[in-house]
Amino acid sequence: MERLTLPATQFTPLVDFDYASRAFVLQGESYPENAAEFYGPILSALRQYMNDSQSGKTTVTLQFAYVNSSSTRSLQQLLTLLDSAARDGASIDVRWLVEVDDDAMAELGVDLLSDKGSLSYEIVNTPLS
Amino acid sequence: MSSNVAHRTMPESSEREIFSYSGAVSAGIVGATGETLRARLASLNVDGQRARKIFSSFVELAYNIIHHGEPEGARDVKIVRCGAVAVWQREQRYHLRSQSLISADNAPPIAQRLQTLRDLTPEQIRFEFRLRLTNLQYTSDASPTGGAGLGLLTIARNAVEPIDFELVPVPSHDGRLQLTIHTVVQ
Numbered sequence: 001m002e003r004l005t006l007p008a009t010q011f012t013p014l015v016d017f018d019y020a021s022r023a024f025v026l027q028g029e030s031y032p033e034n035a036a037e038f039y040g041p042i043l044s045a046l047r048q049y050m051n052d053s054q055s056g057k058t059t060v061t062l063q064f065a066y067v068n069s070s071s072t073r074s075l076q077q078l079l080t081l082l083d084s085a086a087r088d089g090a091s092i093d094v095r096w097l098v099e100v101d102d103d104a105m106a107e108l109g110v111d112l113l114s115d116k117g118s119l120s121y122e123i124v125n126t127p128l129s
Numbered sequence: 130m131s132s133n134v135a136h137r138t139m140p141e142s143s144e145r146e147i148f149s150y151s152g153a154v155s156a157g158i159v160g161a162t163g164e165t166l167r168a169r170l171a172s173l174n175v176d177g178q179r180a181r182k183i184f185s186s187f188v189e190l191a192y193n194i195i196h197h198g199e200p201e202g203a204r205d206v207k208i209v210r211c212g213a214v215a216v217w218q219r220e221q222r223y224h225l226r227s228q229s230l231i232s233a234d235n236a237p238p239i240a241q242r243l244q245t246l247r248d249l250t251p252e253q254i255r256f257e258f259r260l261r262l263t264n265l266q267y268t269s270d271a272s273p274t275g276g277a278g279l280g281l282l283t284i285a286r287n288a289v290e291p292i293d294f295e296l297v298p299v300p301s302h303d304g305r306l307q308l309t310i311h312t313v314v315q
Binding site: 102 | 163
């Protein structure tokens with residue numbers, strides 16, 4: 001698959017799906033009016049990658065400054081997809097990066113990830129930007 | 130809701146006006162006004178945690194106007210939604226108020242959801258948020274664009290007081306009602 005990259009915008013995060021190195025990154029703000037429209041192609045790409053994927057560890061790094069409720073819903077779909085793939089045997093590590101003083105984003109990470117029983121994940125504090 | 134909040138037009142002497150907007154509400158305007166609010170909060174040295182909560186509630190209130198609001202003017206004219214959002218500070222608390230028109234059909238379900246939220250404790254709000262997230266894994270919501278009910282729950286999570294609201298018929302607007310939502314962040 002061809003590497004998927006989208007630059008960050010005011011409303012949407014940077015997207016970098018580097019299939020060759022199995023490293024996936026979403027980073028920035030996420031508050032588009034219609035998150036389903038933005039995340040739909042990303043979910044499709046991820047679904048295709050999981051279907052085609054050979055053995056090897058996939059790393060997913062998520063680092064958000066802000067996520068609105070519509071995006072929260074889409075991230076739930078994304079993480080549910082990853083959890084399902086992990087349940088089927090895929091090796092996936094999710095890193096949820098939060099700035100040290102951002103309790104809300106840390107809490108959202110817990111809310112989104114704590115019920116994903118098959119995923120390996122960690123919530124990592126990062127220095128203030 | 131106390132009438133001085135629903136009908137507040139000028140800050141009281143104990144209050145500091147932080148931001149207000151009234152007019153058309155589109156995604157672009159949410160972005161522009163949101164960035165203005167962020168800059169204003171930074172200029173006032175509002176700490177990061179508070180500023181993030183204020184911004185979060187502001188965005189949810191503004192998108193709520195887009196997703197549930199009724200257009201101003203004639204019903205057969207397709208124009209953007211209109212509404213107002215104000216942010217002010219009283220002592221160490223930050224108040225946010227949104228106002229918009231909603232249809233008579235939309236009013237009962239929104240009032241029901243707001244009433245339910247108003248009666249929940251912070252622990253129950255957190256539980257409901259997680260429950261809603263979990264349920265999203267197993268259900269497809271009818272509305273593909275919104276937050277599937279997470280928006281009002283997010284506002285409630287950010288708040289230090291129960292969300293307050295008021296629905297008032299607007300006689301000149303063909304049965305539509307004015308919805309006022311008031312929330313307080315600390």
